[in-house]
Amino acid sequence: MRTKMKIHKACEKANHVCDKSQYNEATFLEKLKLMLHLLFCSACRKYSNNNKKLTATLENSKVDCMHKKEKEALKENLEKAIHKQQH
Amino acid sequence: MPNHQIDPNKWIDLYSDYLFNYTISRVNDRDLAKDLVQDTFFAGLKSMKNFKGEASERTWLISILKRKVIDHYRKINSNKGKAEVRMSYNSDSETEGDWLEERVADPFDKTAEDTLENEELGDAIYSCLDKLPKKQATVFKMKTIEGIDTETICNELNITASNLWVIIHRARTTMASCMEKNWF
Numbered sequence: 562m563r564t565k566m567k568i569h570k571a572c573e574k575a576n577h578v579c580d581k582s583q584y585n586e587a588t589f590l591e592k593l594k595l596m597l598h599l600l601f602c603s604a605c606r607k608y609s610n611n612n613k614k615l616t617a618t619l620e621n622s623k624v625d626c627m628h629k630k631e632k633e634a635l636k637e638n639l640e641k642a643i644h645k646q647q648h
Numbered sequence: 649m650p651n652h653q654i655d656p657n658k659w660i661d662l663y664s665d666y667l668f669n670y671t672i673s674r675v676n677d678r679d680l681a682k683d684l685v686q687d688t689f690f691a692g693l694k695s696m697k698n699f700k701g702e703a704s705e706r707t708w709l710i711s712i713l714k715r716k717v718i719d720h721y722r723k724i725n726s727n728k729g730k731a732e733v734r735m736s737y738n739s740d741s742e743t744e745g746d747w748l749e750e751r752v753a754d755p756f757d758k759t760a761e762d763t764l765e766n767e768e769l770g771d772a773i774y775s776c777l778d779k780l781p782k783k784q785a786t787v788f789k790m791k792t793i794e795g796i797d798t799e800t801i802c803n804e805l806n807i808t809a810s811n812l813w814v815i816i817h818r819a820r821t822t823m824a825s826c827m828e829k830n831w832f
Contacts, residue, residue, distance in 0.1 A: 576817060577813055580813060581813070584792075611825075614824070615820060615824045618769065618773075618831070619773065621766075622766055622769040622773055623766065623770075624773050625669055625678075625793065626668060626669060626794065627665055627668045627685075631682060635660055635682070635686055635689070636660045639656065639659065639660060639693070640657075642690055643656055643657065
């Protein structure tokens with residue numbers, strides 16, 4: 562039971578580092594530890610692969626969204642228009 | 649079948665990102681895309697009473713936006729002929745390569761098919777984002793698409809860093825499985 566808990570904790574940590582490394586925020590040591598963990602943990606390997614795939618797809622797609630300021634400006638304009646229409 | 653209601657006050661929160669991404673993948677210009685989205689909302693507002701409630705609000709808005717994009721291309725196309733610059737240069741072998749244009753590589757890597765695929769991919773990503781809970785979607789968008797750093801997001805949304813990573817982790821898991829189903 563105890564070992565199981567330990568494994569669980571290790572995987573949680575590995576996934577966290579994996580998430581971080583998708584945004585280039587993991588340190589070298591963390592990445593090294595992750596690599597070691599991935600060597601023997603197939604579940605995390607799967608997660609890691611999927612995660613990388615998702616990052617690559619998102620980068621490839623060049624999806625874009627509006628920034629907060631742009632949205633606020635748009636909101637203001639729309640509200641004015643709504644107001645105008647009601648009167 | 650439920651009758652769809654229309655509420656323009658919520659449009660920006662619900663659809664602006666989706667519409668914006670739809671536009672920018674088709675016109676390739678941020679400012680122009682913003683204008684087109686705004687025009688779409690205005691046009692939607694004007695013809696609100698024509699909304700029959702058969703389709704969802706988003707579908708309806710997209711159909712307006714589609715017209716706007718087409719109209720935009722019509723407009724710039726009719727201007728094209730007037731601004732055309734004609735240059736005459738004879739192409740004998742001696743001077744070949746003198747013109748900068750001749751030395752530029754052909755854009756082999758960007759075909760119409762790629763562009764089309766990109767448009768569809770963007771739509772697929774947004775439909776997956778739609779399935780996420782609102783908070784996860786917000787954080788994921790800020791972090792991944794806008795690329796804002798962790799600290800700024802934490803301050804803005806008033807959450808801790810570990811909280812943020814948990815949200816990101818959940819969002820990524822859902823996104824990955826959704827994309828697996830819809831795209832890969």
